[in-house]
Amino acid sequence: MSANRQTTNSQTINTQNLDFPHIFTPLDLGFTTLKNRIVMGSMHTGLEDRFFNYGKLASYFAERAKGGVAMIITGGIAPNREGWLTPAGGTLNQTADVINHRRLTKAVHQHDCKLILQILHSGRYGFHPFVVSASPIKSPISMFKPRQMSESNILSTIEDFAHTAKLAKMSGYDGVEIMGSEGYLLNQFLSPNANQRTDNYGGSLENRMRFPLGVVKAIRDTVGTDFIITFRLSMIDLVPNGNTMDEVIQIAQALENAGVNIINTGIGWHEARVPTIVTSVPRAGFADFTAEVKRHVKIPVMVANRINMPDTAEKLLANETADLVQMARPFLADPNWVNKAETGQTHLINTCIACNQACLDHIFENKRASCLVNPQACYETELVYKPVKKAKKIAVVGAGMAGLSASTVLAQRGHNVTLFEAQDKIGGQFNYAKVINGKEEFFETIRYFNNLLKKLNIDVKLNHKVSKTELENQKFDDVIIATGVIPRKLTIQGADLPHVISYAELLSGQKQAGQKVAVIGAGGIGFDVSEFLTSNHACDASTIQNDKAPTPQSITDWRAEWGVAQQADYGSEGGLATPTKITPKREVYLMQRKKGRLGANLNKTSGWVHRASIKNHNVIQINNINYEKITNEGIWIKNADGNSQLLRVDTVVVCAGQESVNDLMPDVSDNLTAQYHLIGGAKLAGELDAKRAIREGAEIGAML
Structure with a gap:
């Protein structure tokens, strides 16, 4: 045995990396070896669907392969037209497609990384009129009712899967992943939720x-033994009439006997009313279900879902929860995640905060995916940070997300950057978001930028409210104004009373709320504030004022709140349980002037979670009203019928929008030597739009 290896639980562990020995232990599959235990999971980016984007897709994959990941699984590719996610979706159905796919495999193989093609048949989840399923039951997330597949249709579809796998091998892929989870076609057949057939393909689990x-079996017969087959299995369906854990284990054992090399983890169906990937889901919150399956099979099992940092991955491998760790969105956030973990630079990992705003939300809007904290994701060939030929002296005013993005990109490229910030810490509006229960991950973005500023030796001047005169006297070549926003004030009678506070005053710990609270404004901030006020595990004032990282909700408490089985060997259908009734910390009214439901404009993939959460927390929702005045007794409102009502509350929290802070921008008459640029909230006040702020910062950073 070599000096740098030891044997534990029949596994040879690589101890060269003292921090993460299990992560950097190779995995021998017999006919091939994975160099470490980290896999980049499947994500649909939108680039897969058009052949002319495969050059961009190749660069996207190559960047992650170069970053050290052992294996990459592509976004889903349909085996036939019925399986498309969207009309004319990504294909590998004919020999001509091989040319495009070889661009991907060639790019990835240059960096000692495996590339796996995911074959995904959408079934009733497809957004086109050709959808099919086990039974003719419409999905709640697609407008099209599926046609029930005939036996001949099933057999021809099996042939289509095998044909795509054959072409994948011709294209140079190292294997295929069969998508059998998240409620797609094969999951629809496996679960009684969508399978009400009475023939040989329905009824019994067999x-x-x-x-x-x-x-x-058809794929294995077609590709032979020296080709990886992974199957993404739903470990917990989280839908009514879903499978029990005993059934999941039986499926896993049958897959092993059929020739699968690796069982991958899928959690929940897309239509499930339990969140599975949003930021409020605790880290590794479903890992014990994967561990239960691993106990009953001999082939490697891959754990997934809400794993974003090396210490979590290492722990899951060390305690034998799984043999591999799959992460998807964390590699959008930081393609160099693995290399940073291996070289002791964990503090410089740009952590995925699971916001979904630029990845999944974009896909559901038929846009190209990217990443809020890394706008280069999926734009590797377009948003390029080239080294500068001549360094400039550049001032960035404001250390919120826009200013941090601009200053770090500029410094990476070689410019001399001074960053001015009027507050005593960086982060801007993220300092409010990070204290919201369920958004603790936002601390990681501030940590990342703090460490990156130090690494790049950027001159950071905190507690420094810079003036126009100072900027001009220091002879900067360019000045970037990223001073962000301030909360908009109310203009009604009584708005200046002491119990009327802004969301910023509340979330910074400057002021406290009473036991009965009215929240004015039902946008994203209003929902966050309502959750903050009613949650029993929210930050206290001491934690906020001392800038401590709040303790996230425990997995046990989170499952109880959302109705998820506590035991890994759950016997309930779909792993569902009766949710625990929440006793809110305060009585809260959330109000808006507009008609219609509150939160209608929240993000597609996470908005429903916030709406469900405030309902669970008994927040009283009021719409279509006017605010008349605020008194010592509370707030007077007038409904659509013209009737006035007094809400007796102790505190009024104002979440009625923001105003840009851009007073440092020069006037037309100013005779200045520097070029001024306006970005982020200072340019356009929005609903704390960090996605736009970070992208604009990166774009100006790449341009100058």
Whole structure:
């Protein structure tokens, strides 16, 4: 045995990396070896769907392969037209497609990384009129009712899966992943939720498995033994009439016998009313379900879902929860995640905060995916940070997200940057977001920028409210104004009373709220504030004022609140349980002037979670009203019928929008030597739009 290896639990562990020995232990599959235990999971980016984008897709994959990941799984590729996610979706159905896919495999293989093609049949989740499923039951997330697949249709689809796998091998892929989770076609056959057939493909578990096992066997017969087959299995369906853990284990054992090399983790269906990937889900919150399956099979099992930092991944491998760790969005946030973990630079990992705003939300809006904290993601060939030929002296005013993005990109490229910030810490509006219960991950972004500023030796001047005169006297070549926003004030009678506070005063710990609170404004901030005020695990004033990282909600408490089985060997259908009734910390009214439901404009993939959360917390929602005046007794409102009502509250929290802070921008008459640029909230006040702020900062940083 070599000096740098030891044997534990029949596994040879690489101890060269003292911090993460299990992560950097190779995995021998017999015919091939993965260099470490980290896999980049499948994410649809939108680039897969058009052949002319495959050059961009190749660069996107190559950047992650170069970053040290052992294996990459592509976004889903349909085996036939019925399986498209969207009309004319990504294909590998004919020999001509091989040319495009070889661009991907060639780019990835240059960096000692495996590339796996995910074959995904959308079933009733497809957004086109050709959708099919186990039974003709419409999905709640697609407008099209599926046609029930005939036996001949099932057999021809099995052949289509095998044909795509054959072309994948011709294209140079190292294997394929069969998508059998998240409520897509094969999951629809496996679960009684969508399978109400009475023939050989419905009823008993043996019958429900027949189609997926037929796919596995056909692919194995086609590609031979020296080709990786992974199957993404739903470890917990989280829908009514879903499978029990005993059934999941039986499926896993059958997949192993059918020739699968690796079982991957899927959690929940897309239509489930339990959140699975938003930031409020605790880290590794579903990992014990994967561990339960691993106990019953001999092939490697891959854990996934809400894993974003090396210490979590290492722990899951060390305690034998799984043999591999799959992460998807964390590699949008930081393509160099693995290399940073290996070289002792964990503090410089740009952590995925699971916001979904630029990745999943974009895909559901039929846009190209990217990343809020890393706007280069999926734009590697367009947003390029080239070294400068001649360094400039540049001032960035404001250390919020826009200013941090601009200053770090500029410094990486070689410019001399001075960053001015009027407050005593960086982060801007993220300092409010990070104290919201369920948004503790936002601390990680501030940590990342703090460490990056130090690494780049950027001159950071905190507690420094810079003036126009000072900026001009220091002879900067360029000045970037990223001074952000301030909360908009109310103009009604009584708005200046002491119990009327802004969201900024509340979330900074400057002022406290009473037991009965009216929240004015039902945008994203109003929802965050309502959750903050009613949650029993929210930050206290001491934690906020001392800038301590809040303790996230425990996995046990989170599952109880959302109705998820506590035991890994759950016997309930779909792993669902009766949610625990929440006793809110305060009585809160959330109000808006507009008609319609509150939170209608929240983000597509996370908005429903916030709406459900405030409902669970008994927040009283009021719409279509006017605010008349505020008195010592509370706030007077007038409804659509013209009737006035007094809400007796102790505190009024104002979340009625923001105003840009851009007073440092020069007037037309000013005779200045520097070029001035306006970005982020200072340019356009929005609903704390960090996605736009970081992108604009990166774009100006790349341009100058």
